[in-house]
Amino acid sequence: MLKRNKLFLSLRKFVYREFSPTFYFTVKWLLVASGVGLLAGSASAIFLLSLKWATDYREANLWIIALLPLGGFLIGWVYHRYGESVVKGNNQLLEEFYNPLKIIPLRMAPLVLFGTVATHFFGGSAGREGTAVQMGGAIADQFTKWFRLKAEDRKVLITMGVAAGFASVFGTPLAGAVFALEWLIVGRIRYESILPAFLAAYVADYACAVLWMVPHTHYEIPLVPDLNMVHLLWILPAGMAFGLVGRLFAKATHFWSRLFSKHVSYPPLRPVLGGILIALVVFLSGTTKYIGLGVPTIVEAFSEDLPWYDFLAKIGTTSLTLGAGFKGGEVTPLFYTGATLGNALSGLIPLPVALLAGMGFVGVFAGATNTPLACTLMGIELFGAESGVYVGLACVLAYLFSGHAGIYNSQIVGSPKHHRLMRVKGKNLGKLS
DSSP states (O other), X not given: OHHHXXXXXXXXXXXXXXXXXXXXXXXXXXXXXXXXXXXXXXXXXXXXXXXXXXXXXHHHOGGGGGGHHHHHHHHHHHHXXXXXXXXXXXXXXXXXXXXXXXXXXXXXXXXXXXXXXHHHHHTOOOBSHHHHHHHHHHHXXXXXHHTTOOTTHHHHHHHXXXXXXXXXXXXXXXXXXXXXXXXXXXXXXXXXXXXXXXXXXXXXXXXXXXXXXXXXOOOOOXXXXXXXXXXXXXXXXXXXXXXXXXXXXXXXXXXXXXXXXXXXXXXXXXXHHHHHHHHHHHHXXXXXXXXXXXXXXXXXXXXXXXXXXXXXXXXXXXXXXXHTTOOOBSHHHHXXXXXXXXXXXXXXXXXXXXXXXXXXXXHHHHHHHTOHHHHHHHHHHHHOGGGHHHHHHHHXXXXXXXXSOOSOTTOEESSOSSTHHHHHXXXXXXXXX
């Protein structure tokens, strides 16, 4: 009888203290995630369809690139006039997560959608991740006031919005969820948001891919050799190269941003000057492969020989585009940079070209964003589990060798990348350089 009473009390304690709160937490965030995922996934679908239209029109009417300075002024003026409160983009999401002050204005979503589509329409070099993440974050944060959620729920909502935007724009729900958990603080993962992030990521991906039927690009690594010590040793220089180039990408973007901010006081004129330079590059080089998303070149990197300098050219055009004030993300250009770098390294490293391109695809991304786990999962989702060890090691090495730098200069370093760096930087490493 005594044992039965103890068992009953133990069960009752578990139900009231653990099971019931967890069940309530699950149901609550399932409902919220459904709303966030559907809205963010639909926004990504509209964005991807608009981006395809803009890209197709530009490639069929190349004369439009001559108007890139005019398009730059239009984007700069709209943000200067209506977007001062959201001009920081992804960094604003990070700052609101670290120090919640006020709900992110919903205007961030339509403004970044307009700015990114216009950037691609006129011929800038940019990506799409930043746009989807900002739309997802802005939409998710509105639930704070719509449902009168508590202040501590805001961090969860922002994480959900990032997960939903990333997952739906690339068709990678696992990577999207982990990216949202991993990018917030370098070296740490926010496990308290793990269920909401995964729920929002999957709902958003479903909304974009199934409800809206928006397709995603497919990549293939046909041959993955068995891993042995020789192959393992060849991964080391490849991963190091991916990390250093990821750092170069981040530093180049910050360089142009500081340069334009320092010498051009009127913000709408910055993309005008940047647009002139990019348009000149396009017309002098006689090719458009270094502007836009560059997806055709990414696909070619898995099977064809490409000029070794393609990755440098893409870093140049993208860093100039974003640094001058055009809108868009960095991730697809990072995919381009990594895939073409892997393609170039195939002449030096005896691994299949498609495998090196895939390793670079996610490796440079990992180095520039400080998210090795998310990038490893993205590699597995895009290329298959057979390449998992190769892409995983490439991502971890790139993460280490990129140092404490990244494309998101508001990222806070929670833990150093290895213990020896603590002696250089100190225990509280603060923001990235």
